[in-house]
Amino acid sequence: TRVDKAGHKHFMAKEIAEQPAVIGGALGHYLSEDGRQITLPGEDIDFTAINRFTMVACGTAYYACLTAKYWFEQIAGLPVEVDIASEFRYREPPVTPGTVALFVSQSGETADTLAALRYCSGRTDAIVSVVNVAESSIARESDLALPIHAGAEIGVASTKAFTCQLTVLLLLALKAAQARGMISDERLADLLSALRSLPATLNTAMERDENFKTAARLLSTSDNALFLGRGLMYPLALEGALKLKEISYIHAEAYASGELKHGPIALIDENMPVIVMAPCDALFDKTVSNMQEVMARGGQIMLISDAKGVADAGEGVWQTLTMPMVEPILSPILYALPAQLLAYHTAVAKGTDVDQPRNLAKSVTVE
Numbered sequence: 001t002r003v004d005k006a007g008h009k010h011f012m013a014k015e016i017a018e019q020p021a022v023i024g025g026a027l028g029h030y031l032s033e034d035g036r037q038i039t040l041p042g043e044d045i046d047f048t049a050i051n052r053f054t055m056v057a058c059g060t061a062y063y064a065c066l067t068a069k070y071w072f073e074q075i076a077g078l079p080v081e082v083d084i085a086s087e088f089r090y091r092e093p094p095v096t097p098g099t100v101a102l103f104v105s106q107s108g109e110t111a112d113t114l115a116a117l118r119y120c121s122g123r124t125d126a127i128v129s130v131v132n133v134a135e136s137s138i139a140r141e142s143d144l145a146l147p148i149h150a151g152a153e154i155g156v157a158s159t160k161a162f163t164c165q166l167t168v169l170l171l172l173a174l175k176a177a178q179a180r181g182m183i184s185d186e187r188l189a190d191l192l193s194a195l196r197s198l199p200a201t202l203n204t205a206m207e208r209d210e211n212f213k214t215a216a217r218l219l220s221t222s223d224n225a226l227f228l229g230r231g232l233m234y235p236l237a238l239e240g241a242l243k244l245k246e247i248s249y250i251h252a253e254a255y256a257s258g259e260l261k262h263g264p265i266a267l268i269d270e271n272m273p274v275i276v277m278a279p280c281d282a283l284f285d286k287t288v289s290n291m292q293e294v295m296a297r298g299g300q301i302m303l304i305s306d307a308k309g310v311a312d313a314g315e316g317v318w319q320t321l322t323m324p325m326v327e328p329i330l331s332p333i334l335y336a337l338p339a340q341l342l343a344y345h346t347a348v349a350k351g352t353d354v355d356q357p358r359n360l361a362k363s364v365t366v367e
């Protein structure tokens with residue numbers, strides 16, 4: 001099937017804009033008709049018989065796994081190890097009984113991820129994959145393949161596949177929590193209801209595109225950028241930095257906010273924009289302290305938060321980008337959008353090839 005840009009300037013813009021619809025579609029595939037039960041395709045995993053997940057992936061899919069670690073551990077009480085496929089495959093990691101190996105891949109053909117899967121084959125209790133291409137090698141070689149239903153993704157920098165991966169991984173974490181008796185029916189119902197309204201929330205956020213354009217124009221004159229995030233926002237900070245370097249070629253790094261003092265603070269001066277991703281959650285006060293440390297050294301803070309966070313951040317913040325309020329557990333899916341839009345508009349402002357960035361391939365099928 002031929003895919004066109006549907007009136008957008010780039011495939012990436014189209015794929016960003018499609019997210020509310022494809023996430024809604026993915027939810028449709030994984031929820032019962034009344035939206036109250038999570039249904040997996042194929043056989044159910046016995047979550048009471050397992051004691052650990054090992055998640056392996058590359059690139060953006062790896063950051064989806066890092067996010068899932070927070071969800072599985074906090075919501076389902078299941079320990080999760082996350083690794084980059086190229087490291088995992090050669091380390092010969094021991095696999096203990098009760099481990100489920102989970103591989104996340106948009107293409108389902110990434111060479112290192114496939115090799116890591118083959119290493120686990122026969123060693124783990126089950127092989128699960130989260131893929132966009134349902135007939136891919138990774139899907140075929142899994143005991144259970146969970147499609148993300150994002151539709152064809154053409155832009156080299158992954159966008160809608162990432163948010164659909166997150167959606168499916170969160171549903172899996174919730175399913176595990178339910179099976180293990182780690183979540184009340186009421187809390188589960190609340191979270192599923194919040195998930196069902198997430199596409200609308202994403203649409204609201206998307207209406208603020210002009211603000212991202214303005215912020216990106218400022219960012220496009222920098223040679224460097226630092227992303228900070230804490231908790232669920234740490235993997236998102238990593239994803240924001242990856243997106244920015246991939247398509248705008250601005251050198252970007254990401255750190256867990258609490259690591260600021262252990263090195264990156266040495267980089268802070270008036271030429272270092274620091275993008276802080278922080279909804280006003282339980283950890284927000286700690287993030288405010290980190291922002292103050294940056295501002296005290298002349299660093300320029302671009303804060304991406306909700307209205308309450310923006311109000312509580314106090315004086316001296318360089319730029320603020322206000323996101324709609326969201327149930328904190330779901331914040332990674334919503335905050336993927338500013339990570340993508342900032343990178344996209346910065347690349348457009350710099351005039352780089354957004355859909356085909358230099359030196360990168362959509363799918364890395366050779367080592």
Ligand code: G6P
Pocket residue numbers: 058059060061104105106107108109110113156157158360361362363364
């Ligand atoms: C390449 C792409 C990335 C992608 C990564 C993993 O580096 O440019 O966008 O995240 O491969 O690809 P996969 O298909 O396994 O998700």
